[in-house]
Amino acid sequence: MTAGSTTLHEEGLPPDVIDRHRAIVSMMEELEAVDWYDQRAAVATDPDLAAVLGHNRDEEKEHFVMTLEWLRRNDPKLDEHLRTYLFTDPQDIIEVEKAAEHGGDEGSSGAESTATNSLRVGNLRNETEGTL
């Protein structure tokens, strides 16, 4: 592993963990770049430069989301959380959490109740029950 991904904390990690690490480090780098570009675009005095920096910032967002999608496909728990919280506006995010973890409050919306009521059996490709 090259110096760019030397933040592994344990020896003997399986390949899937190392690949997820690669994705996570890449996402950190993309978000860091978004932050840098965002600040520079905000203060650049030349409007053309500001436009280029803003364009580059948004490209990094795309890279982040592409990697996030890969990670979602390879991390069932992350997939579960993303399905619970993303695109739930205009619901209050804390209320979404309450609905997901504690059964919701009275008067919660239909969408919250639907999310809560699923048994979330999901994909069982990694399930070992009944597997030899």
Add this chain to the structure above:
Amino acid sequence: MNHLFRDLAPVTDSAWAQIEDEATRSLRHFLAGRKLIDMTGPHGWDHSAVDLHRIAALESPIQGTEAAVRRVLPLIEVRIPFALKLSELAAADRGADDLDLDAVVEAARLAAVAEDGAIFHGFEPAGIEGLGGASPHDPVDISDDYDEYPSHVAKAVAVLRAAGVDGPYAIALGPRCYTGVVESTEHGGYPVFEHIKMILGGPIIWAPAVNGAVVLSQRGGDAEVVIGQDFAIGYRGTTGDEVNLYLEESFTFKINSPEAAVALTYPA
């Protein structure tokens, strides 16, 4: 409240938690297809069909015009009613963690058989072709002679390889052959299932809904279980000391590469 009407059920949070835990555990135990096949969704209860991106020509009623209908694979709703005693559920609020939930387990078993039955053997009224029926390959004949199973599996794998289907491969074993395969050893004392695993390179799955067995590739992308609403429990009503609930899901099964599976069948 949503279409499950759970808010109307006289069931407390602690009882719901035990019912749902038992249902989830049982479904994970009985379901086989989801352990072998890609899944997409859940897309929600309002998701009605999968776009097949094909058309079928229609006879247009207007002369000089052409018409075609877009083809879709509709999702099916599966519902398994079951009843629980309210007096038993009340024990959950007194701290009981051993509720009699046999009806939940049986509902989960039936739900798994319904989903896996469609996956492996098809459900013609819903337009679902099962893996076995859709396969273009001749089925491999099997018997109750478990020593022969490595040979049967090797034959199925050879068929897949010849068709250009990469591995690793897996097998879904129906109840009739699962126990025999697990218990048997070959003449040298080597366990039959270990030999089969070596041939497949992938898992052996207990599949209660399968009649015979199915060998299929695990390379991915050959088929998908499309989930609308994943399994959930709804409320139907109350009769005396019984609360009437149901286990429900909506799904369909789409095969992209029918050549990626081979059925192993008993003689008729």
